[in-house]
Each structure stands twice: as structure tokens, then as C-alpha cells.
Amino acid sequence: MKRRLIQLVSFLLFLLLFFLAAYPLQQAVPVDLFLRLNPLLAVTVMLASRAIIAGMLWSGLLLVSALIAGRVFCGYICPLGSLIDLADALFWKPRRSFSPKTLTFLQMLRKGKFYILIFTLVSALFGVTTVYFFDPIALLTRALTFIFYPFVLIVINVFLDLFRPVAEALDWFSLARLSFIQHTYYMSAITLLLFAGILVAGYVQQRFWCRNVCPLGALLGLIGRFGLIQRRVSDACIDCGKCQHSCPTSAIPENPCDTLSQECIQCRVCQQVCPVKAISFPLQAAERRPQTASVNLSRRGFLTAIGVGAASSFVMGIHPSKKLLQANLIRPPGTVPEALFLDRCIRCGECMKACTTNTLQPSLLESGLEGLWTPRLEMRYAPCEQRCNVCGQVCPTGAIRALDLEERQHAKIGTAVLYRDRCLVWEQDKLCLICDEQCPYDAIEFRIIEGQRRPFVLEDRCNGCGVCENKCPVQGQAAIVVTPMAELRLAEGSYIDASKRLGYEFSEARKEVEQFFPDGTAPSSPESLPEKLPPGFAAPDQTEQLPPGFTQ
Template identity: 55%
Template sequence: MKKYIQGFSLLLFSLFFFLAAYGLPDGLPADIYLRTDPLLGLTAILASREVILRTLWSLVVLGTTLLIGRFFCGYVCPLGACIDLFDFLLFRKRRRAELKSEAGLREVKYLALFFLVGASITGLSLVFLADPLALLTRFYTFVLYPLVITVVNLLLDLLRPVFQSLGWVGLSHLHYPQPVFYMSIVTLLVFGGIIFLNRFVRRFWCRYLCPLGALLSLISPLGLFKRRVNQECNECLICQKTCLMGAVGKDPTKTRSSECIQCRNCSEICPRKAISFPAALSAGGEYSPASLSRRGFFFSFAGGLTLGALGSRTPFLSLQGKQKLIRPPGALPEGDFLTTCIRCGECMKSCLTNTLQPCLWESGLTGLWTPRLDLRLAACEQNCNVCGKVCPTQAIRSLSLDEKTHAKIGTAVLRKEMCLVWAQNKLCLICDEICPYNAIVFRPVEGYRRPVVVASRCNGCGFCEQRCPVKGESAIVVVPDGEIRLKEGSYIREAKRLQLEFKPDPGDDKFILQESGFEVGEKGKEEKILPIEKPGPQKPKGFL
């Protein structure tokens, strides 16, 4: 039964992940698994110092854990399901001896938990490094999703002749854009390392490293259902060998209740049927304490506080504000954004144009893996607002399309020394033609018409930067100057207050192209160009 529930949960997680795309209905919570993660919710609330409504879904998991026990790890967690699946495929025939440092290793996940909590109290969000749902979502986004699109496109290419012969026009031309992401190899190595650890012990990650499991284990012993062994037990230790979490020790009649994930494997495999899980109140009764010393708690918590205090004083601090860092439309002000974003990668996956990419050091240590726009790679689609819909902590606000249009993310700036029109007097209209708001117009400058940017019409969408024909770096780039980032309130009202206008307009840049460039006649009037007669074919001598 457990395997079927795990499989269904993993399938549901995958379904919600792939539904997080352009056209996502407003009422469909594609990020529901991330919303129900208690560790993500706790650290986001502590770091931002305010209640985030979407994270309150995690109270459902905490409540059911108090009632049932640590069921989430055994039945719901999609990373746990992946670990069990790969363990069956790769290591089921391998004999694994018990680790000698078992007790010390169990303490690690509690050290990680209190370290992350301590860091979040100072405003440094590091939970993305170890939270299982954030890790799996990033793996899906940066590795699995591009791989699936590649395989689907290869299959479509193979079957395209068949579709054409059958007259299926839609399938004959169907092709999905191939997403690419930075740091994909790093993400693959992290996920591969988690799976590889199963070579030593089953569910190594869940037993010794997972901070979410540590959080749930603190309250799971209070649950109603506990493992009980009656007098029929003959101490065959089969239950100990089959326990995924090592909750059964050398004495099979005793249980580490904080490690029990209610999988019931021991009950099913017991030849004497001596194991059961009856409901019983825990008040004043059995409670299995966490495997953490006071010294360990102090050093891990103090370490998180210390790193959080030093996090804003890294060698990369001098780079902050000096990088061309463009955040998604609707992103909170930078300080609030960094403390609220959990780096799950859900917004990057859902981005229609693939312009959202993970940061490295552009915003210092505190900005690692946060989303930014690479507008040379792709522009921000103006009819898409899905990134805010799928953000579980609302580090990117969920906006209507009209509000999103007015959420100015930057301003385009022309590099005259690289522009084909300014520097080489060549004929080029691409940036002007592609701009959806006519923010680029041509004005007379020293007898020639040159492109200029009207900052009050530019919302930083990046179509000009992406389509610029100059090789290498674009001759027109979007910089964060003039960006609008609000924690609350209307972007439309703020844009009106700043006298910004983002409306399609035919513009005032009609002119005549000349072979010598965008030359302007006297008094700003365009000179009329007489058509040049093409010489006819030459006739042999003696013919008129």
C-alpha cells in the first residue's frame, strides 16, 4: 500500500510541476507541495519577519504529523519516493552493513535544521541548500525538464514523416522550445550524490541529513500511532533489517519513535505477527527524544546566527548594485526578495521564454540561485504572468497582466559605440520595430536620424536586447535603472505617479532610408530621393 501511495504522490508532484507553465489557471496551486513544506514556510517567515499566507498550508502537514506521526517522509515526500525508486533499481542486491558512527550521523540533520533556523533569524535564507522539496524541484527544473523536452522533440522528428503522410498538419510542425539553464551540472551532481549515498545505507539522506525530517521528528513522537511489539516476538530481527530508517535497534521490542515514518514494513514482514500500530495518546507516556546534544544545538544555532551576520559582508558585497541584475516583474524590493525567495526554481521552469536563469554571485552570497532575467538569451513575454502564480512564498508577487505590464523591471540603454546606426551609419530598424511600446524612436541628430530610448515608455521587457543583430554583447541593453519594485500596492498607480506610459503606439519615426544612412534634409525635413534608373542590358556594337 505504501508503494502505491508513494507512486501516486510522486506522480502528482510531477503533474503539478509540468502544469506550472504559460496558461496556468489562477485557481490551480501548481506549487502546492512547496506550500505545504513546514521547513520552507518556517524559514521564510523567520527571514522575512512577517506571515506569508501561502506558507500557512504547511500547518496541514504539521497537524497531521501531530495526529498520525511522521507519515510525510514515508508516504508523501517526492524526494523520498525517488530515493526508494533508485535504491530499488541500483542497490537492491547490495549488502549494506550497519555504519559504526550511526549515533553521530543521526545528529547531523538536527545540526542542519538549527543552523538553517539560526541563519534565517538574521535574514539569511539558506534553506534551499538542504530542503528536500526545493532540491527536487530544482532537479526537475534544471535537469529533468530540459531532458524531457529533448526526448519529446527527438520523437517528434522521428515521427514527422509519418505525420506528414497522414496529413496531420499540426503534429507535422509541432516543436517545443528547448529550455537551457545555468548550473544544471551542479544540480545534477547534488541529486546524484543524494542517490549515491544509498550505496552505504538505505535512505541515507532521510536518516542522517534531511532537515525537514529532523523538524518533523521533533513532534512525530506525540502522534497517536506507535509501534508496539507483543510477547509473540522471538527476536528474529527481520524487522530491524527491513526498517528503512533504522528505527528498530538491537532490541526489536523498542523503537526510536522520532525516526519511525509509519511505513508499517515491519508489521507486514513479521512472521509471528507480533508488531502492531495501535492508536494511543502520548501525554505523559513514551516520548523518544531527538539525537542531539545541548552542545550540538548551541554550536549549530550559533553558527547559523554567525553566518547570517557575516553573509552580507562577503568579498562579493562590493559587486552588489554594480551588476546588470534584472529581477522578474513583480519581485519584491531586493532585501525582501532575498530573504523570502527559497530558490526552488519553480519560476524559472514556468518562464515561457526561458529568460529566467539562476544567479551565481551577481547579488553576493545571499543571492545565490535566485532568479534573474538574461535578456540577451530571451525577452520577457508581456502576455505571461505565471512566475508570480507559482511562487510559493510570493517573493514574486502574483499580478494581473495589466499590473505586470506596469511592473517596470529596467530601462533600455543604447551603446552608441556598438550600435550599427550610430557607429557605422548602417540601416537597422530592429530595436524600433520589435519594441511593443514604441519606446525606441528615431530623432534628428547632426543631420541624421538616430535611435533613442524614451525612458518613460520602456518597461524593460528586453525584446530590443535579445533581437539586436550585433554579435556578442548587445548594442542596446536593459539596466535596472528606473525599476519599480513594490512590497504592496498597485504598479499601475505607481507608474502613473511616475508619469510612465506603456501603450502600443505607431510612433513618430517615419523617415526615408538612404544608402548613406538615415540622412535628414535641411530644417529637419527628409530629402526626397529620386529613383535611380537601372541601366538596361548592353547591346552589341552596331545596334541602336
């Protein structure tokens, strides 16, 4: 019961931190704590990016725990392990007996996680991050983002709609108008199928994922061989076999006095079922530890894992249309240069979940196979909120830098390009000022061309926020589209200084207002406007401004 209680508390903490990864961000506890504590993510990302990431050094605590009690993280703390235990208990009756051939196959299969660990480390050494395919914390965070979180928002919004008449009757106007932006994501179906496969595998074998696939468990198990706390069996053992049948990871071989320490998750189920109390888990010095059995890897499998890991650097980086697909690939503000970004990004989906407008979406092949599940901005769906910098604050690896709002404003993510053949003003001579009115940086300027006022994009004022593309009234593809042209991405240093050197001017004040009103004060109401306005200037928007993430 104690283990189940610890698992429950740990899983609830994981969920709490997951939901706290939102605007406005609460900084009391790092919302990416579980990701930062992950030594597998830390090692692979640092190898791939050839840099020390300070935020990931917390993972040393987990390595210390493995030196003390082996895979105790897998048995008590890991949220995916807890979810797998729950699924196994609710849906699958663990099979207690296998045919000799099946048992031999399953015993061979559990070597897979060690080969996967070798593959991920070698591929990282060659500069390609593949750990996101297998890491349990990144997998679970991504699944919660794309599957669970949208469902929760549906439930909350439905409840608010049902409660709205009551709130209006009680004059609770803030609650009556409250509504959350419904998040939806591309690749949700693919993510659901992969995650469901992890849970369904429990039908074949209890904790199938933890036994045979999880590379984090393999890493902690290798270190756990030297742990101070080991399973010990006394001479009172009567060889009844109950411990072998009850072990959720098959860590007890044919001789019940032996232990596969790489597989043992310190759950102590064997100790609980032992009828003669012959099993204990004492803290003991190295010279007094019992002999433990080991998993022997074949030379062929070891070399194959190394070869596949080395080859992944070529396979993942090659895509025949990669350069073409990158033409409309917009990364979040503060993203480090692309090559370094692909090395550091662990595809956990934390930034996409925290995005207040839901414009951040997972990539499929927009940057080739290497960019699978990496975040990109879908401007037609929603713009990038200029008062929000949460995506960088929740990124555990520094793939998106944590910038303050002023620095974030100068992190130019692209430039809007106006397509005249789709623009209502250029193509149909219609009066449309929406892109100019909506642009927060006055990057749209109207000029007289052949007697007609035509819109132009001022590239030195556009920071690629995408408001114009999102608000463009043209159906289908917008007439004005943000492209990564002239994007500003720095691995270090100040975006403000870089913007000044490049001549960018990201001021929220409108140029026309400054020219027409020398004292710099704009009219506060439509009645106070002068009789003649400068070209392209519209009356101030009097609609009520709501915080990011809320709609009227």
C-alpha cells in the same frame, strides 16, 4: 504494497503539477501544492521575511498529520523519499551489517539533520534564507527543472521532428509546425552533481539522506514524538532482530521493544516481517502510549548549530564585488524589493521552469552568495514575454507577486541603455531600425543629430522587456542592454498607480502612428501606408504570431 502504491500516486501527482506549471497556467489545483504544504519552508520564510504568507499556511495540514502519525509524510508522500527508495532498490544493495566503529559513527551521524534544522531556523531568524540547500521538496523541484525538464523537451522535439513528415502528409498542419522552445539552464551541472550525491549516498546506507540530513524529516520527527499512532511491541516478541534489520531508517534500537519515534516513518515494514505478529501501530491516547527512545543532542553541537546559523547572516550577505555584480541583475516582473526577495525566495526553480521564453536563469554570484540559484533574466538569450505572468502565479512564497497582465505590464523591471560605440547606426552610420521596430512600447525614438537619424531610448516608456537586446544584430554583447536602472519593485500596492505617479507610459500603441493618424487607426497593410512616413516608423509586421512557448 499499499505504501508503494501511495508513493507512486503521490510522485505522479507531484510530476503532474510540475508539468502543469507552464503557460497557460491551469488554476484548478495549485501547481505549487507540495511546496505550500511544506512547514519547514513556511516557518523559515516567514521568520526571514518577518511576515505571514497566506499561501504557506496550508503547511499546517502537514503538522497536523505529524501529530497524528509522526513522519508519515516521509514514508508515504515525500516525492524525494520515493525517488530515493527507487534508487536504493535499483542500484544499491542495502548493507545489512557494519563494523562496531562504523555503526557508532552512523548513529552519531543521524543527529546531523537536527543540527541542520537548528541551523536553518536560526539563520532565518537572523534574516537569511538557507533552507533551499536542504529542503527535499525545493531540492527535487530545482533538480527536475534544471536536469529532467530540458531532457524531456529534447525527447518531445525529436519525436515531433520524426513525426513531422507524417503530419504533413495527413494535412495536420498545426502538428506539423508544432515545436517547443528548448529550455537550457546555467548551473545544471552543479545541480546534477548535488542531486546525484543524494542518490549515491544510498550506497552507504539505505535512505541516507532521510536518516542523516533532511531537516524537514527532523521537524516532523520532533512533532511526531507526540503522535497518536505509535509503534507498539507486545510480549510475544522473540527478539529475532528481523525488524531491526529491515527498518529503512534504523528507528529500532538494540531493544526491539523500543522505538526512536523521531526516526520512524510509519512504513510498517517491521510489522510485515515480524514472524510472531508482535508489532502493531494502534491509535492510542497520550497516557497509554509506549515509552519511546530519543536522540540526544550534545550541548556542543547544539550551540555550534546556533552559532553557525547566526554567523551565516554575515557570511552570506558579504561579497566584495556584490554592488558591481548587481549592475546587470534583472529580476522577474513583480519581484518584491531585493532584501525581501532574498528572504522569501526558496530557490525551487518553479518560476524558471514555467517561464515561456526560458529567459529566467539561476544566479551564481550575480547578487553574492545570498542570491545563489535565485531567478534572473538573461535578455540576450530571450526577452520577457509581455503576455505572460506565470512566474508570479507559480511562486509559493510571494517572492514574485501574482499580478494580472495589466499590472504586470506596468511592473518596470529595468531600462534599456544604448551603447553608441557598439551601435551600427551611431558607430558605422548603417541603416538599422531593428530595436525600434521590435519594441512593443515604442521606447526607441530616432532624432536628427548632425544630419543623421540616431536612436535614443525613452526611459519613461521602456519597461525593460528586453526585446531590443535580444533582437539586436550586433554579435556578442548587444548594443542596447537592459539594466536595473529605474526598476519598479513593490512589496504591496498597485503597479499601475505607482507608474502613473512616476510618469511612466507603458502603452503598446506607437507614438509615431498616433501623431501621423489623429483618429488612432494604423494602416492594416503595406499598400495602405501613406507615401511619406514619420521618422522611425516601419510597416506592420505581417508574420504570423504564435503563442508564447512555440516557434515556427
